[in-house]
Amino acid sequence: MDSIENFRQFRRQSKKGILVIYLNLIYKALKAFWLLLIIFIQKFSNISETTIFYIYLGVGGLLLFFLIRAYLIFKNFQFKIENQHFILKKGIFKKTSISIPFDRIQNINFKQNIIQQLINVHEVNIETAGSSKAEISIKALSFKAASALKNAVAIDEYTREVENKETIKPLLKVGFKALMKVSLTENHLQSLVLLFAILAGFYQQISEISGGLGKEGILDSYIFKNNAALESSVFLIVGLLLLLTVIAVISSVVRVLLRHFNLRVYLKDNALEIYQGLVTKKSIVLKKDKVQHITISHNPIKKKLGISFITFKQAISGKVKKKQDKIIKIVGCKKEQIVVITDLLFPNENLEAKNKHFSNVYFKFRLYLRSIAFLGVLNVLLVVFQEGNLVFLGNLLLLPMVVFFVELKFKKRYYILNENVIVLNAGSIETHRTYLPFFKVQNIQLKQTILQAKREVVDVVFQTASGKIKIPCIAMVNAQEIYNYTLFKVETSLKSWM
Template sequence: MTSIDFTQENRLPLSAVFFLIIVSMKNATKQLWPVLLVIFVSKDDFKLFWKIIIALLVILLFGVIRGVLMYRNFTYAVKGDELIVKKGVLKKTTLSIPLHKIQNISNRQGFWQQILDITTLSVDTAGSTKSEMEIYLDIKTSDAFKEFILHSKKESIATQTNESESETAETHEPAQVLKTYFYDTRQLMLAAISRNHLRGLSIMLLLFFSAFNQLGESLQKQMLEYTWAYIPKTASLIYWLTVIVFILIISMVLNFVHTCLKYYNLNVNLYDNRVTYKAGLIKNIQQVIHLDKIQVIVQTANVFEKMLNTSSLRVHQFLNLGEKAQKEVAFFLPGFLQSRQLTENIYPEMTTEEFSEVHSKKNFFRRQLYFYAGIPTAILTGLAFFDIRSLYLIVPVLAIAATAAWFRYRKSRAEIGNRYVQVYAGVFGDKISTLKVSNIQSVKLRQSIFQERTQTASVVISTRWASLNIPFLEEQTAREVVDYLLFRLEFEN
């Protein structure tokens, strides 16, 4: 623990000066790049080399002056029940934030901050959709200051609600970690391998063909002539398949590197009232998710993750920052081996919950089949007027559509308990959304004309994060689900 007295005005660490200089230079470059571009391309007696040198010196001088002034004028302290920050360059500003209005405190550490061993402490309040203030501290001081703010906030709220002095005068002790989750080398590799490479392949193929179309006709012709000079036209299919496989490999490598950099040294700590998340190599991100503000926990597994027996987990926290201001804070764990275990540790009562299961009716399969098969079939039929060979694709398209519709129908169900609801969905992958009944904002019965004829209905559960749909239940079952959830919601609140 640090020995800094946070009730007194404190300055930023000395290493923050260099980061403030870098930030000032970066901002100056963003603001002045049009002017610099005009100067560089203008024709005069100055050589380009000297223009660049002078521009760099001006930006450096501006960054040093502004960074030093920002450092000298920046102080922070917790006085009473307020967080007070003084900052400014030429004009000084004092920010005073009541502790009870602080909604979230998170850490962010970029590349330069990791070199300088500092981190950005961001404070979100009720009244702003973005961070109200950012404080650059070393890691130990940042962690200690965060704990001090949370403890002071707890004391402030306890005082306002007239709790006993014995409870508010307790000695502050660091919160104990109940459970720790992390990525070892094997799990990091699994997370990188199990990413959605098909999406990356689609993007890269689109970029490849877009770049090819941007070439002039003569250049395209030369490239094709050069290609067919070495590859016989009878092997053109093999050639294009080789190109696609090559692009897929590049996509997999890029996804692999991106995942390793983003989730390197991932660490998730579970406390009695919050979850902390930390990950990243070049850009280190730290987040705090309060358990009482978690809206939905979504567990997904794509085809690759199912093959590797892993899944991804996304925890959504929704902050109410005022009458119209709202903000979502979430962290994502790809290819996580302990997704189910973490969900049950966040919601421990769920392990003893008794759930009633409801399934979608077969009408849902027919509707999905019409959707998946109808649109592609109509498009292929229209293309047949230009090329009759497009009709050959109808049979495989119908087979894929029927398979997708069947999988979606079989996986569409929900488990409803006294305190929790789990909604299952997916096509070739799986998706499980878990939420507490107390977080439900509204429950609606939705019934289309087609559903009225088949005596089915869908249940729409709305939260602050999103809406979850339980499609095509029996009408009587759907009404019972709505009535039961409304009853439980009223009971919980």
């Protein structure tokens, strides 16, 4: 049985890791050249036997190269624990040595894809605050070894593994039926946009291959003919819209089930332990001290069902893009569970009893101004592309929607000041309420445009280790009070932001 002492000397991961690394190399190769594989299958009957023999020989040589590379990666990947540091050596020709102090480690997460589940090993990811992804990824460890490593690296008692989970009642457990409710109330437009992005990437790759083979004319001609047929049939357009709606809903259901299947959240001292995933199982320890701020969100349907989702934002590198932010989401939370989580993060805080402070009416004016600019550009494009007959109909549909969304967004934009926490509300259809402790703020700025200066309003921008949070268009007097109070709380707080 593995113990902490087993990590005092350099050791390697499980030998099963060779298979995991090998299959991962093959997967990356297939991901890069899958279109060539499709073309090869289509043209297989026209290829001579000699050419096929050399192709098979080349593929066999490539697979052998991947196997040798996987073995060398495994052999040179060694790690140990020494003087409160996690030390790693890796590399084949270019040797790399990494040393991470325990207090810089933000998360130690377990992960299992299909292959890892079949061969009964766990991937251990060690994340730090300054990295956009896992700083260290150990591909194959037994559960006992992974748990021992997690306990060895843990600098606080509450980060240690929950024992006998079957006998401990979880704070939150989302079953299949509850997860279906969550998925059906998701933002389906977001799923549809994501699907379009995937299809656009797929089309671009096909276009590049077709262009390389001198067949781009055939693809363009096919799209033109089908587009002309589509424009001539109202029924086809209506059917396509219905199909897209169904696809969007199915995409949301699949996305939620894959990510949050069998979601369980355990509360232990000052940490949350989260287990979820279908194809890829994940185990995440979310430490209270590492959370920068949280956002509780819902939409009208979720509110009617009494569920919300909570996003936890942790420290990230300044170079990390928004898509890579270290965001952990818990879906299907009920009111009592939200109370437990907010009490854990913000003990003894009455977060709802204070007065609401709304943005200045200039914020509404700015929203209308941007919406009018968008409509103006849209009208110009319709005229340029000789679709002038749609201008009136488009404006007739969009203008009421613009008014509705602007008024709703202005109504939902407010903040609540507490002694230790500022609460910021925002959203339109969805409502997002963010809780930000003052001592987590690293920098605060007052930003003002020329038009804002004439109206004596200003934007307040809080810079945290997880990104920026903005209060738009509030009176200069109120902004100055927030600015001074925030600096006071930051300078006098003895709490650590990490």
